[in-house]
Amino acid sequence: MGALTDERRxxxxxxxxxxxxxxxxxxxxxxxxxxxxxxxxxxxxxxxxPKRCKKRCRVVACEEVSEYRAAVLAxxxxxxxxxxxxSHVGGTTKVIASVAGRxxxxxxxxxxxxxxxxxxxxxxxxxxxxFDSTKLVALAKSLPQRITKVCIDISxxxxxxxxxxxxxxxxxxxxxxxxxVKSQALKKMLLRARLxxxxxxxxxxx
Ligand SMILES: C[S@@+](CC[C@H](N)C(=O)[O-])C[C@H]1O[C@@H](n2cnc3c(N)ncnc32)[C@H](O)[C@@H]1O
Numbered sequence: 321m322g323a324l325t326d327e328r329r330x331x332x333x334x335x336x337x338x339x340x341x342x343x344x345x346x347x348x349x350x351x352x353x354x355x356x357x358x359x360x361x362x363x364x365x366x367x368x369x370p371k372r373c374k375k376r377c378r379v380v381a382c383e384e385v386s387e388y389r390a391a392v393l394a395x396x397x398x399x400x401x402x403x404x405x406x407s408h409v410g411g412t413t414k415v416i417a418s419v420a421g422r423x424x425x426x427x428x429x430x431x432x433x434x435x436x437x438x439x440x441x442x443x444x445x446x447x448x449x450x451f452d453s454t455k456l457v458a459l460a461k462s463l464p465q466r467i468t469k470v471c472i473d474i475s476x477x478x479x480x481x482x483x484x485x486x487x488x489x490x491x492x493x494x495x496x497x498x499x500x501v502k503s504q505a506l507k508k509m510l511l512r513a514r515l516x517x518x519x520x521x522x523x524x525x526x
Contacts, residue, residue, distance in 0.1 A: 328330060368479075377495055378498045382496060382501045383504040385412070396419045398420065400420045400466050400469050401424075401465045401466065401468050402416050402422070402468070402469045403423075403426065403460075403467045403494070405450045405470065405473070405486070407427045407433075407445060409435045410439050410440045410443060413436065413440065414440055415444065423444070424463070426459070428449045429447075456489070468496055469499075470494060470499050470501070471499075472502065472503075475503050476502050476503060477504055477505075478522070483501065483503045483504070
């Protein structure tokens with residue numbers, strides 16, 4: 321089924337499939353033609369490297385907090401360094417910390433970050449606006465290993481344009497393996513989406 325199936329698979333996969341996908345993506349190289357193994361290996365050992373070749377970041381969309389946390393448990397493992405954007409008082413950050421190698425929560429509201437630090441002193445929380453790309457890159461560079469997964473929750477009801485703008489920024493600056501995005505608008509849009517790709521299956525339908 322090729323590229324079409326591969327691109328669409330995340331939309332409807334079960335938690336078990338998501339889990340397999342998460343593990344597979346941690347253990348084998350993706351098929352992107354832009355991918356160069358030495359780029360990724362170099363980054364894993366030496367932290368953030370601007371020289372590495374970009375690879376495709378996969379997107380997983382969900383809408384409810386229960387889905388968001390279930391997806392975290394299915395996709396994240398102890399090899400991962402995870403950034404949660406919109407960490408609030410740390411509820412989901414704590415769930416991520418239970419399965420990830422490392423997690424950093426970011427929130428733009430200082431009082432929420434203070435509360436999160438009080439709730440979970442063992443977890444790193446930072447206070448800045450995630451649209452500030454300079455701070456985003458500085459945070460990524462400060463970590464000993466590259467950020468492999470980013471969980472985005474700047475409110476599930478946030479408008480699609482803002483969510484996409486943030487996803488694009490994170491893709492360009494951090495380029496994680498997976499972006500898990502809690503957004504009602506994004507999930508609804510992706511459920512209706514189909515990629516136009518020259519593919520025998522599409523030729524039959526058309
Ligand atoms: C729905 S709450 C997150 C809940 C949390 N992820 C959880 O599961 O417990 C959304 C959070 O996103 C934060 N936020 C919204 N826009 C942001 C931005 N541009 N940068 C950083 N944080 C942002 C808000 O301050 C708020 O705390």
